[in-house]
Amino acid sequence: MNLYDRFVTSALASILADRRSLGAALTMCNCWHKLRGALMSLTAVNPPGAAWPGLSQGVIAKGAGLFVTTGHVGTDAAGEPVTSSVEDQIVALFENIKKTLDAAGLGFEHVARMTNYVKSFDPEFLxxxxxxxxxxxxxxxxxxxxxxxxxxxxxxxxxESEIIAIVP
Structure with missing residues (x-):
């Protein structure tokens, strides 16, 4: 049982033991929710040269142990799509994701989910x-x-790919 569950269980036990403690228990729960919200904050992650106005390349949800990215694509340093070959574009995609993971202090071993939006289900591409x-x-x-x-x-x-990673 985690700390939150123990706290709620304790508060409910107090309520059942003495109805007068209902107000105190509700106040404690409200304070816990505020504290819990303060423990989880968002931090933008943008590798050098990859920031776009109005959006983060990645976001760490501190306290929740999650890292999410925006969609990443296979572009070069100038932001232009890599068109020399299918493989080169896919490698550029993964290298761009790697830069964002590195900026967050993470690696591909932390990736829990990957969502891919593809132009087509062409067998060669797949x-x-x-x-x-x-x-x-x-x-x-x-x-x-x-x-x-x-x-x-x-x-x-x-x-275009986006990931969800676990922050240890």
Whole structure:
């Protein structure tokens, strides 16, 4: 039983033992919720040169142990899509995610889920994506994942990916 559950159980026991303590128990619960909210704060994570106005490349939810990213794509340092080959674009995608993970003090071993938005389910693309993904993600405990076909903001892009990672 975690600290929160023990606290609520104790408060409920007080209520049952003495109805006059209802007000005190509710006050304690309200204070706990405020404290719990203060313990969980959000921190923006933007690797050098990757910040976009109005959005974070990643966000750490301190106290919750979670890290989430915005969608990442296979672009070069200038922000242009890598178009030399399918594999090069997918490698650039994973390298961009790696930069964001590094800026958060995390690695691919912390990734719990990966969501991929693909231009098409082309067999060549899928085979290449799987091969490159295997080089980066933890193969002992592969993250949960989903792949959805959708339109991307630039027709030269083949995939956009976002991750959820666990902050130790």
């Amino acid at each position: 085979a290449t994506f799987r091969a490159v993904r295997t080089r980066y993600l933890n193969q002992d405990v592969p993250p949960a994942g989903v792949m959805v076909q959708g339109g991307l903001y630039d027709e030269r892009l083949l995939v």
